[in-house]
Amino acid sequence: xxxxxxxxxxxxxxxxxxxxxxxxxxxxxxxxxxxxxxxxxxxxxxxxxxxxxxxxxxxxxxxxxxxxxxxxxxxxxxxxxxxxxxxxxxxxxxxxxxxxxxxxxxxxxxxxxxxxxxxxxxxxxxxxxxxxxxxxxxxxxxxxxxxxxxxxxxxxxxxxxxxxxxxxxxxxxxxxxxxxxxx
Amino acid sequence: xxxxxxxxxxxxxxxxxxxxxxxxxxxxxxxxxxxxxxxxxxxxxxxxxxxxxxxxxxxxxxxxxxxxxxxxxxxxxxxxxxxxxxxxxxxxxxxxxxxxxxxxxxxxxxxxxxxxxxxxxxxxxxxxxxxxxxxxxxxxxxxxxxxxxxxxxxxxxxxxxxxxxxxxxxxxxxxxxxxxxxxxxxxxxxxxxxxxxxxxxxxxxxxxxxxxxxxxxxxxxxxxxxxxxxxxxxxx
Ligand SMILES: [Fe+3]
Numbered sequence: 256x257x258x259x260x261x262x263x264x265x266x267x268x269x270x271x272x273x274x275x276x277x278x279x280x281x282x283x284x285x286x287x288x289x290x291x292x293x294x295x296x297x298x299x300x301x302x303x304x305x306x307x308x309x310x311x312x313x314x315x316x317x318x319x320x321x322x323x324x325x326x327x328x329x330x331x332x333x334x335x336x337x338x339x340x341x342x343x344x345x346x347x348x349x350x351x352x353x354x355x356x357x358x359x360x361x362x363x364x365x366x367x368x369x370x371x372x373x374x375x376x377x378x379x380x381x382x383x384x385x386x387x388x389x390x391x392x393x394x395x396x397x398x399x400x401x402x403x404x405x406x407x408x409x410x411x412x413x414x415x416x417x418x419x420x421x422x423x424x425x426x427x428x429x430x431x432x433x434x435x436x437x438x
Numbered sequence: 439x440x441x442x443x444x445x446x447x448x449x450x451x452x453x454x455x456x457x458x459x460x461x462x463x464x465x466x467x468x469x470x471x472x473x474x475x476x477x478x479x480x481x482x483x484x485x486x487x488x489x490x491x492x493x494x495x496x497x498x499x500x501x502x503x504x505x506x507x508x509x510x511x512x513x514x515x516x517x518x519x520x521x522x523x524x525x526x527x528x529x530x531x532x533x534x535x536x537x538x539x540x541x542x543x544x545x546x547x548x549x550x551x552x553x554x555x556x557x558x559x560x561x562x563x564x565x566x567x568x569x570x571x572x573x574x575x576x577x578x579x580x581x582x583x584x585x586x587x588x589x590x591x592x593x594x595x596x597x598x599x600x601x602x603x604x605x606x607x608x609x610x611x612x613x614x615x616x617x618x619x620x621x622x623x624x625x626x627x628x629x630x631x632x633x634x635x636x637x638x639x640x641x642x643x644x645x646x647x648x649x650x651x652x653x654x655x656x657x658x659x660x661x662x663x664x665x666x667x668x669x670x671x672x673x674x
Contacts, residue, residue, distance in 0.1 A: 258524050258662045261639050262632040263455045264614040265463075267599065269547040273537030273563040274601060276494075300468040307549075313487060313607045323486035325605070327444055337488035361446075361479045371483050371607055378465030380456040380631050382610065384478070400478065427469050435471050436478035437449070438608045 263381040268307045270375075271341040282312060282338040282352035289317065291420030293387065294349035297342050297374065300428030304346025308376035310425070312338040312350050312387075314369070319356025354389065360399055367398035374425055383435040387423050388413045408434050445668040446480025447608045448524065456631035463627040464588050480608060480667075487607040490533045491567045500566035502536075502578040510560035512541025512579035516648055516656040517615070520572040521602060524665035528572030529609075535601035536564040536576055543582030552584050577654065583622060595622040595629050602661060609663040616641045617657065 266274070283290050293312075297305040315321055316334040324330055338350035357365040370387040388395055390413050395401055401409050411433045414421035425433050458470035478484065503510055517536075521529040539545050539562060542554035546561045560579065568574045583596050597614040604610060616629065618641055623629055629637065639662070648656035 257665075258522055258526055259636060259639055260450065260454045260524055260664060261611060261613050261661045262636045263611060264599075264632075264640070265465075265628060266601075266612050269539075269545040269550050270537060270599065272545075272547050272561070273599070274535060300472075303468075305469070311610075313483065315483065321482065321486040323489060323605075325444070325486055326482060335488070337490070358482050360481045366481065366483075369483065373607075373610055375612055376469060378463070378467075378469035380458055380460055380463065380466060380628070382612065383458070383471060383475075386478070404476070428471050432471055432473055435473070435475045437475035438478050438480070438484055 265377060265380050266309060266375040268377040270309065271307070274309055274339065275341050276339065279339040280350045282314070282335055282350050285351065287353055289353045290351055291353070292349050292417075293352055293370070293414060293421050293423060294347065294417070295414075295423040295425060296346040297348065297376070297425045298346060298427065302429075304342070304344075305376055305427065306342055306344045306346055308342040308346070308348070308374055310340050310342070310348040310350075311373045311375075312352065313371045314352065314355040315358045317353050317356050319358045319365075357394060364399070365394070367392055367394035367401065369398075369400075372425075374427075376427075379427075383427070384438050385425065385433050385435050386412055387421075389421060390415050404434060444482060444485055445666055446485060447606060447664045448667050450664065453633045454636050456633075460627065460631035463631055484607050487605055487609065488603060489531075489605070490603060491531060495533070495565050495567055500564055500574075500576050502560065502562065502564045502576065504577075505561055506559040508559040510540065510557050510579050512557075512560075512582075514577065514654040515580050516575065516577055516650065516654050517598065517642065517659060518573065518575040518645075518648055518656065519642075519659040519661060521568050521574065521604075521661045521663065522572055523604075523609075523663050527665070528568070528570075529604055529663060530568055530570045530572055532568050532605060533603050534566055534568060534574045536578070536598055538562045538578065538598045539581040539584055541579050541582050543584035554582065554584070580617075588627065592625065593622050595620045595626040600661065602663065604663045611661070611663060613661070614640060615659045618642065618644055
């Protein structure tokens, strides 16, 4: 017996008062050793900032573990791993987080440190999914997801070093369009 | 060593979700990516997800008519249902978020300029956790329809916005719940962007059994998230 999936719909323009949490951007508390800001802007196909988008993040702890019952290595409690940030009038979003550890891929080999992102917005009838990798990580060169992409497309997934952390802009469409994944 | 090769989730079958490029909905034109999405394997990052809830949801969060000093105006309704996966298994203890316009069709959002009255007793924001059998229940008021500028004389079909986490990153879903028999369906490109065979899954059903006599009508809306590729072994 299979039940038909519920279709996706846009978040519309008027979600931020409902989906914004005071601690939404806090994947980790300010006091966490190694905490940094991952910030960016969301742009549309005309290069205009998207002021009504919601960016959500999901990642492993610095040890590469999850606080989740389906992690076969056992759940590691206390690491939230999740952040959410609505964009402001200039399309800016940001989360405070730490560098995730390496997580095994489908063949058991370790992947490069990465954060999964969902982007919701007015005009997006379904979320789009992307991954943040980090500039300067030696493991990037052997990551199976990154390696499968052409070099110019791969670049769209690598966050650049910034003063207080990393920058990761999201281009929904057009020139230097971010790589989006189907999951 | 623990086997770290874990079963993923079934991929979305075609015919379920609206295409991102749906030009009838004008805002998709500059926002839908042009490149085809790249398939991402389901690794541990994708088959896990935020387990939210404890401490995040107060009992009053699920009754949108009790969040202010007075009662909101409009038709009180109960909206309830189950969150399931496509194998029919309950999704327990998962966060459900709800937001909506008031009975006059206006959101309590700074950018909503529709000249309909705000209701000081209605914010239109609710959240709850599903119980151990995947059930959720909200008390709210029926939202009004509202105009938007997508096309000539455009009105959104009456809807509630729903946000669901499921238990895995790949199950995350944002959708809208509609009401049976809405005369606005035919001209709403957001509703109609969904393949025809799947549209009806977004329409709640009137549910006499859950009405509260002399108090509120009830609508049932079951939400189905993707199931596992292989049935996981139950451990408890
Ligand atoms: Fe709406």
